[in-house]
Amino acid sequence: SKQPIHILSPSEDGQWLATANTGCEIHVFNLRKMKLHCSVPAYSSCPTAVSIHPTSCNLVSVHADQQIFEFSLKQKEYTEWSRQLQRQGLHPLWLQRDTPITRVTFNPKNPAHIVLHDTFMFCIIDQSLPLPEAETKLYNQMLLRSLPQPLRLRESHAFKICKNYQHLLSVNLLEDLSLVVVERPLLDIMSQLPAPVRQKKFAT
Numbered sequence: 001s002k003q004p005i006h007i008l009s010p011s012e013d014g015q016w017l018a019t020a021n022t023g024c025e026i027h028v029f030n031l032r033k034m035k036l037h038c039s040v041p042a043y044s045s046c047p048t049a050v051s052i053h054p055t056s057c058n059l060v061s062v063h064a065d066q067q068i069f070e071f072s073l074k075q076k077e078y079t080e081w082s083r084q085l086q087r088q089g090l091h092p093l094w095l096q097r098d099t100p101i102t103r104v105t106f107n108p109k110n111p112a113h114i115v116l117h118d119t120f121m122f123c124i125i126d127q128s129l130p131l132p133e134a135e136t137k138l139y140n141q142m143l144l145r146s147l148p149q150p151l152r153l154r155e156s157h158a159f160k161i162c163k164n165y166q167h168l169l170s171v172n173l174l175e176d177l178s179l180v181v182v183e184r185p186l187l188d189i190m191s192q193l194p195a196p197v198r199q200k201k202f203a204t
Contacts, residue, residue: 007047012054016073020047026061028052028073038076043069051104055111062101062116066094068125081127088131091159093138108175117171122181124160132157139163 003023010017016037017029026040026047045063052059057073067090070082078086099118107113107124114125132138139161167189170182 007050009050009052011052011057016052016057018050018052018059020050020061022046026050026059026071028059037073040069040071041078043067048100049102049104049116051106053106053111054108060104060114062104064100066090066097066101085131089134091132091136091138092134094159103170105172107173107177109173109177113173115171115173117168119168120166121161121163122165122168122171123162126158126160129156129158132159 003021003025005019005021007020008017009019010031015030015032017031018026019029020026024043024046028037028040029035030037040059040061043063045065045067047061047063049062050059052073058079059071059073061069061071063069068082068085070079070085071077072079097118099120101116101118104114104116106115112127114127116123116125136155136157138159141160141162165181165183167183167186168181169184170180172180174180
């Protein structure tokens with residue numbers, strides 16, 4: 001493809017390199033063999049974040065329309081979890097978000113945890129829990145804290161979302177399960193840009 005590449009995502013062990021371009025294509029290269037390994041089936045919305053799981057070698061991609069996919073590099077097909085997600089559909093409130101996911105990472109101690117964030121929230125997806133139905137409460141963390149343990153287990157779903165921080169630059173889970181969240185006001189970032197870049201334009 002001649003489309004510009006806007007995402008490069010190497011695997012932790014250095015074997016794989018995933019690339020995403022503005023033509024909505026995702027390709028995965030085997031760096032040890034120095035050749036193309038596979039291409040993910042084309043999807044109509046551009047990827048905004050791509051990452052390769054360090055143990056399962058599954059590629060997780062999130063797109064501009066907020067859709068999430070998981071693709072097995074070993075089987076060269078979508079995983080069963082990804083197929084189930086597409087069959088059921090994402091929660092309406094998730095799809096209504098207007099801020100793109102900028103990074104996907106993983107829990108080094110729990111392979112079922114996918115960590116992703118945009119500028120205004122971060123989310124831990126627990127693949128061992130059921131996906132939220134359309135009628136369930138998506139932002140349910142406060143509700144769960146108020147419930148007794150049996151009810152808490154029944155009301156839990158895969159998406160754990162935190163909106164306590166803003167202008168997130170990075171979210172990382174460390175091996176001791178500490179969560180490091182880096183936030184920076186947008187005005188601070190803009191102040192570091194060259195004047196022509198941050199110059200206000202008419203009607204913007």
